[in-house]
Amino acid sequence: MKRRTAGLLVTLAVGLLAAPPAHPQATAKVARVGWLSAGTAGPGDSNFDALRSGLGELGYVEGRDIVFESRWAGGAAARLPALAAELVRLKVDLICAAGTPATMAAKAATTAIPIVFANVAFPEQTGLVASYAHPGGNVTGVAFVGPEYGKRLELLKEAVPKLRRVALIYNSENRASVLAFKETQRWAKPLNVTIEPHPLRGPQDLNGVFAAIARSRPDALMTTADVFILSSRAPIVEFAAKRRLPAMFPDREYVDQGGLMFYGSSIPEMYRRAASYVDRILKGTKPVDLPVEQPLRFELVLNLKAAKALGITFPPSILIRADQVIQ
Numbered sequence: 001m002k003r004r005t006a007g008l009l010v011t012l013a014v015g016l017l018a019a020p021p022a023h024p025q026a027t028a029k030v031a032r033v034g035w036l037s038a039g040t041a042g043p044g045d046s047n048f049d050a051l052r053s054g055l056g057e058l059g060y061v062e063g064r065d066i067v068f069e070s071r072w073a074g075g076a077a078a079r080l081p082a083l084a085a086e087l088v089r090l091k092v093d094l095i096c097a098a099g100t101p102a103t104m105a106a107k108a109a110t111t112a113i114p115i116v117f118a119n120v121a122f123p124e125q126t127g128l129v130a131s132y133a134h135p136g137g138n139v140t141g142v143a144f145v146g147p148e149y150g151k152r153l154e155l156l157k158e159a160v161p162k163l164r165r166v167a168l169i170y171n172s173e174n175r176a177s178v179l180a181f182k183e184t185q186r187w188a189k190p191l192n193v194t195i196e197p198h199p200l201r202g203p204q205d206l207n208g209v210f211a212a213i214a215r216s217r218p219d220a221l222m223t224t225a226d227v228f229i230l231s232s233r234a235p236i237v238e239f240a241a242k243r244r245l246p247a248m249f250p251d252r253e254y255v256d257q258g259g260l261m262f263y264g265s266s267i268p269e270m271y272r273r274a275a276s277y278v279d280r281i282l283k284g285t286k287p288v289d290l291p292v293e294q295p296l297r298f299e300l301v302l303n304l305k306a307a308k309a310l311g312i313t314f315p316p317s318i319l320i321r322a323d324q325v326i327q
Contacts, residue, residue, distance in 0.1 A: 030063075030064070030065060030066065030067055031065065031066045031067070031093045031094070031282050032066075032067055032069060032090070032091075032092045032093050033066055033067070033068050033069070033092060033093060033094050033095075033096060033278065034068075034069045034070075034071065034087035034090070034092040034094065034095040034096065034113075035048060035051075035068050035069065035070040035071065035095075035096050035098070036071050036080065036083060036084055036087060036095055036096070036097045036098065036102045036105065036106055037070075037071070037072050037073065037097075037098035037099070037102055037227070038072075038073045038075065038076075038077055038080060038098065038099060038101050038102050038227045038228065039072060039073070039074075039075065039098065039227050039230075039231060040072055040074045040075055040231065041070065041072040041074070046253075046267075046268045047098055047118070047119065047267060047268055047270075047271045048070070048098075048271070049268075050268035050269065050270075050271040050272045051096060051118075051271040051272065051274055051275055051278075052068075052275075053272060053275075054271065054272035054273070054274070054275025054276070055275045055278060055279065057272075057275070058275060058276070058279045060279075066282075069087060069090055069092055071083040071084075071086060071087060073102075075202065075203060075228055075231055076202075077101050077173055077174075077202075077228070080101055080102055080104075080105035081105045081108060081109065083105070084102075084105040084106045084108070084109035084110075085109050087106075087109070087113075088109045088110045088113060092113065093113070093114075093282065094113065094114045094115070094116060094278060094281055094282065095110075095113055095114070095115045095116070096115075096116050096117075096118075096274065096278065097115055097116070097117045097118075097120075097141075098117075098118065098119060098227065098271075099117075099118075099119045099120060099174075099176075099226070099227045100117075100120050100121060100123075100126060100128070100174055100175065100176035100177075101173075101174050101227070102117075102227075103115065103117040103120055103123075103128055103139065103141075104126065104128065104175075106139075107128060107137075107138075107139055110138070111137065111138055112138065113138065114138050114139075114281045114286075114287045115138055115139045115140075115141075115287070116140065116141045116274050116277040116278055116281065116287070117139065117140075117141035117142070117143075117274070118141055118142045118267075118270040118271045118273070118274040119142075119144070119225070119227075119267050119270050119271070120141060120142075120143045120144065120176065121143065121144040121146070121176040121177075121179065121180055121225065122143075122144075122146060122175075122176050122179045122180075122183075123135075123139075123141075123143050123292060125179055126175050126176055126179070129292055132291060132292040132294070133291050133292075134288070134291070135287060135288060135290070135291065135292055136288055137287070137288065138287050138288075139287060140277060140287040140288075140290045140291070140292055141274055141277055141292060141293070142270040142271075142273050142274050142277075142292070142293045142294075142295070143292050143293070143294055144225065144264075144265065144294070144295070145265070145294050145295060146183050147183075147187075148250070148263070148264050148265070148298070149180050149183045149184045149187065149224070149250075150183065150184065150186070150187030151263060151298075152184075152222065152248045152250065152263045152264070153166070153184055153187050153188060153191060153193065153222070153248070154187070154191065155248065155261065155263050155300065155318065156220055156222065156246065156248040156261065157191055157193060158315065158317065158318055159246065159260075159261065159312060159314055159315070159318055160219065160220055160246050160312065162219070163193055163219050163220055163246075164192070164193060164194065164219055165193070165194045165196060165216075165218040165219050165220075166188070166193055166194070166195055166196065166218055166219065166220045166221065166222055167196045167198055167213045167216065167218040167220070167221050167222070167245075168181055168184060168195050168196065168197055168198060168221075168222045168223070168224070169198045169200050169209060169221070169222070169223040169224070169229060169236070170197065170198070170199060170200065170223070170224040170226065170229075171199070171200055171201065171224065171226040171228050171229055172199035172200070172201055173201050173202075173228075174226050174228070176226075177224045177225075177226045177229075180224040180225065181195070181197055181224060184222065184224075196213075196216055196218055198212055198213060200228070200229060200232075202228060203228070203231070203232055206232055206235060206236075210235075210239050213239075213243070213245075214243060218245070219245075219246070220245055220246045220247060220248070221236075221240050221245040221246070221247040221248075222247065222248050222249070222250075223236065223247075223249060223250060223254075224250060225250035225251060225264070225267075230251055230253065230254075233249075233251070233253055233254050233257050233259075234257055236254070237254055237257045237258050237259045238258075240259065240260070241258065241306070241309065241310075244310055244311075246260055246261075246310055246312060247259055247260050247261065248260070248261045248262075248263065249261065249262050250262070250263075250264050251264070251267060252264075252266065252267070252299070252301060255301050255302075255303050255306075255326065258303065258305075258306055259303060259306060260302075260303055260306040260307060260310065260312070261300075261301070261302055261303070262299070262300070262301040263298065263299070263300045263301075264298060264299065265295030265297065265298050265299070266295075266297075266299060269295070269297075270295065273293060277290055299323040299324070300318070300321055300322045300323055301322065301323060301324045301325075301326065302314055302318070302319070302322045302324070302325050302326065303326045304325055304326060304327055305326065305327065
């Protein structure tokens with residue numbers, strides 16, 4: 001009896017050694033990550049793609065290690081709270097929020113699920129985090145640097161020395177956009193520039209804003225970094241060209257569309273950096289232990305074709321600092 005038992009144990013051990021090893025991902029949990037954006041769903045969204053690319057660089061394979069539950073508000077900010085609540089009901093492991101309105105909605109929907117944001121301005125002042133170094137709660141991520149707004153105004157005046165009045169389009173429904181308007185105003189006074197505010201609550205206000213700017217006849221145009229305003233970049237760039245308004249923009253996409261100038265951090269790069277937050281949180285780090293990151297590198301992109309159409313010659317002091325000059 002003892003010999004038969006010993007023989008059986010040996011047979012089992014040999015069988016186990018000979019069996020092929022289980023796939024390392026076979027029993028691993030597939031992470032469910034929510035994506036919440038105020039924008040419109042569509043192929044090739046550079047920010048969502050940058051997040052996914054960043055996670056791919058960290059070894060994540062969609063469908064094997066991670067799946068996304070994507071929710072898009074389609075330009076309607078009022079939909080964000082319901083979409084955030086939907087992600088909470090799905091019990092996702094983490095929510096990636098694109099921009100301030102989406103992050104505010106996600107934070108209001110849950111205090112338990114970790115939230116990683118990108119493309120957010122003034123997170124302390126909007127109450128998203130307690131501080132950059134110690135965010136507190138369940139929210140952290142990658143934020144703008146406030147002085148970017150003032151630097152844009154400085155560069156615009158350097159390109160247009162006679163600049164006195166600047167029309168600024170901002171989203172009055174986005175608290176961060178309102179703060180960006182105030183930050184730009186703060187920088188305007190020492191530059192002897194007057195900022196003319198033009199609130200935009202959605203695409204339906206665009207024609208009215210254009211009419212108001214046309215009546216006031218400012219020297220130049222700026223916008224704040226806001227997903228709803230960005231979604232209207234084509235008509236905004238077209239309007240600036242038609243009215244012969246030099247314009248400084250907060251997103252690279254405007255210049256690619258034909259706008260004059262862009263200065264700031266790369267927004268897709270913010271989402272690529274946010275992937276490292278997602279990775280660390282999925283591996284067990286708590287959001288409260290991850291300080292909010294701010295960009296260290298800023299780009300200046302100039303569009304010479306747009307400048308020629310406006311009769312502007314960029315001074316050497318600007319050209320030498322440009323990271324890219326579009327011919």
